[in-house]
Amino acid sequence: MQMMNRNNNNNNIYCQFTSTTIANGGNHPPECKCYSRILSSYDQSLEELKFQKSACHFAQIGNVEKLKQLLENDCERWTNSIDTQLSGLTPLHYASRNGHSECVKLLLEKKYACKVNARTTSGNSTALMRASATGEAEIVEMLLKAGADASLRDDDGETALHKAYTFIRQEKRRNEDFEEERRKRAEMKFEKIVKALVANYPEATTVTNRRGEKPCEREI
Incomplete structure (x- = not known):
């Protein structure tokens, strides 16, 4: 019409x-x-x-050079900037979810004063939760080392450990018809993430979400 x-x-x-x-x-x-x-x-x-032209975009695509340029020019403006008021995603959220470890490493440098536990407006999610949900084991360890809090919960009452179990469940379903090596890689990432999260917050294994599910029950 x-x-x-x-x-x-x-x-x-x-x-x-x-x-x-x-x-x-x-x-x-x-x-x-x-x-x-x-x-x-x-x-x-x-x-x-x-x-x-934002730090969120360069963190999303893993362009560490452009991201560094923005941070060096005006770190107060860009380090903890958000994409929109509606979602509230920061550069750290984007880099963590998409597995861009060099961008995460840059953002976590002390001189930039990155808020490692920043929450999204939509869902109340942290960078640690997003990295756990996508199986980014290396980034999970980097975030925890930088002070990420594994006890925090999102609007569904879930911790990063819940997200890790969701990741492995989805990977098993997605890869059930693929080669065994691919499944093994996913399981190795999962085990590494679980170990790091539980070491940081042992009580995470017993925390229930809004549906009354413990993290291990998210795999069912």
């Missing part, structure tokens, strides 16, 4: 979204849905461009 078409009788513009006729050459009023839709698309493009 087209947004607008011409009325052949008077050469005016008919807006199908507002069911009104606008004089030829006239502008859509701010309350018009056509106007709002165009504005939203424009704003979205601006947000995308803004994100592509």
Whole structure:
């Protein structure tokens, strides 16, 4: 469906979204849905461009050189910056989830004062939880060494250990038809993560989420 078409009788513009006729050459009023839709698309493009120049973006794609450049130029602005108010993801969240250990290492340098336990606006998740959920064992150890708190829970009442069990369950399902070596790699990552998390917070094995599940029950 087209947004607008011409009325052949008077050469005016008919807006199908507002069911009104606008004089030829006239502008859509701010309350018009056509106007709002165009504005939203424009704003979205601006947000995308803004994100592509941000520390979150460079952490997401693992561009440690660009990330370092931003941090060196203005660490107060970029180190703990967030992508949007809606999600609240920081560069550390992005780098941790995507396995970019060099970016994580950079962000955790003391001079940048990175908030290792920063929470997302949506879900209340930490970088440690995101790394555990994707099987990033090396990054889990780096975060714990930097002071990440394994006892923290997200909005589902889950700790990083719950996320680790979710990871191995998903990997087993995903790789059940693949080679054994692939499954073994996932299991090795999982075991390494569990060992590190339990060493940091022994009570994690007994913590239940909002559904009353302990971490080990998330594998079922």
